[in-house]
Amino acid sequence: METHIKEQDNRVVDVKNLFISFRTFKGYTKVLNGVNLHVRRKEKIAIVGETGCGKTTTVYAIAQILAKQARVDGGEIFFKGRDSLRMNEKELKQLRASGISVIFQDPIASLNPVFTIGDQMAEVIRYSGIEGARDPRVQRERTVAALRETSLPDPERLMENYPFQLSGGMRQRICIAMSLATPRDLVIADEPTTNLDVTIQDQVLKILRQRVEEKQSALILITHSLGVAREVADRIYVMYAGNMVETAGAEELFRECLHPYSRGLMSCIPKLSGGGIASGIPGHLPSYYAPPPGCRFEPRCPHAMPRCKQAMPPMYEAAPGHCVACYLYERGTSA
Numbered sequence: 359m360e361t362h363i364k365e366q367d368n369r370v371v372d373v374k375n376l377f378i379s380f381r382t383f384k385g386y387t388k389v390l391n392g393v394n395l396h397v398r399r400k401e402k403i404a405i406v407g408e409t410g411c412g413k414t415t416t417v418y419a420i421a422q423i424l425a426k427q428a429r430v431d432g433g434e435i436f437f438k439g440r441d442s443l444r445m446n447e448k449e450l451k452q453l454r455a456s457g458i459s460v461i462f463q464d465p466i467a468s469l470n471p472v473f474t475i476g477d478q479m480a481e482v483i484r485y486s487g488i489e490g491a492r493d494p495r496v497q498r499e500r501t502v503a504a505l506r507e508t509s510l511p512d513p514e515r516l517m518e519n520y521p522f523q524l525s526g527g528m529r530q531r532i533c534i535a536m537s538l539a540t541p542r543d544l545v546i547a548d549e550p551t552t553n554l555d556v557t558i559q560d561q562v563l564k565i566l567r568q569r570v571e572e573k574q575s576a577l578i579l580i581t582h583s584l585g586v587a588r589e590v591a592d593r594i595y596v597m598y599a600g601n602m603v604e605t606a607g608a609e610e611l612f613r614e615c616l617h618p619y620s621r622g623l624m625s626c627i628p629k630l631s632g633g634g635i636a637s638g639i640p641g642h643l644p645s646y647y648a649p650p651p652g653c654r655f656e657p658r659c660p661h662a663m664p665r666c667k668q669a670m671p672p673m674y675e676a677a678p679g680h681c682v683a684c685y686l687y688e689r690g691t692s693a
């Protein structure tokens with residue numbers, strides 16, 4: 359299948375107006391509500407937002423690994439210029455084997471407990487389609503190199519180990535090595551440090567960032583921590599209840615975040631200088647069974663106006679490259 363759509367300004371992924379709902383025993387939950395997002399070649403972006411805001415659904419849709427209960431109600435997902443929602447099985451297989459790799463939150467669940475690390479890495483290389491992928495010598499060389507590149511000691515010995523013999527930090531580094539053992543256009547890392555010791559988190563993020571840069575892949579990092587996003591990403595998307603509410607370069611967002619929800623998130627970051635306990639954001643995410651018809655943040659927003667209840671605000675470009683979905687910034691051009 360050919361869509362003949364040119365890659366726009368080097369975009370590896372371009373999600374346009376994506377709506378996704380999930381079938382449940384009580385009906386359909388309207389989770390994604392017109393998501394727009396893109397990532398360019400060699401770019402690192404982060405999607406930030408509280409648990410349940412749709413971050414994982416967005417990236418699972420991009421990787422085409424959504425649960426069976428999910429339904430795409432509208433929108434497009436272009437991968438290197440081609441609409442992946444219209445790919446056939448063979449093309450999807452190829453997309454997952456050599457186009458996109460996903461590093462999951464829980465490394466123990468990502469690794470098969472009954473196979474050695476060497477066997478599992480060889481399997482990934484075998485199906486990647488690279489030259490010599492079926493040759494055991496090539497598989498071994500690539501595995502050793504990938505483990506070494508992620509600063510794992512004694513790769514030859516490590517290949518003989520089973521996942522349960524390794525620490526959480528080592529297992530996550532193996533997942534990174536596995537996802538970058540063969541060339542990938544896009545790496546998706548879904549909260550890769552959540553289950554790790556704080557002292558290991560920093561190390562794992564550093565390795566992830568370095569490896570993605572060396573391989574010149576694009577990266578989408580999912581995190582609920584703005585601090586982690588700032589450390590890794592060039593650009594940040596703030597997500598709330600199925601919508602991207604703000605996007606800007608990482609430094610710009612930290613210098614001046616605009617959306618009331620982003621400001622609330624910022625206020626949750628503990629300050630080293632003290633200044634009291636973070637206030638948090640009062641209220642909680644709306645129900646996805648019957649979300650507010652206008653701005654989904656309206657029930658929690660300290661600046662809500664009558665019109666916010668009526669229609670969802672579009673994205674306004676408040677400054678070059680800094681877009682915000684909020685009527686307070688209407689003077690900006692609609693992005």
Ligand code: SF4
Pocket residue numbers: 617618619653654655656659660661662663666671683684685686
């Ligand atoms: Fe608040 Fe209205 Fe802006 Fe939504 S659109 S964030 S309710 S001011």
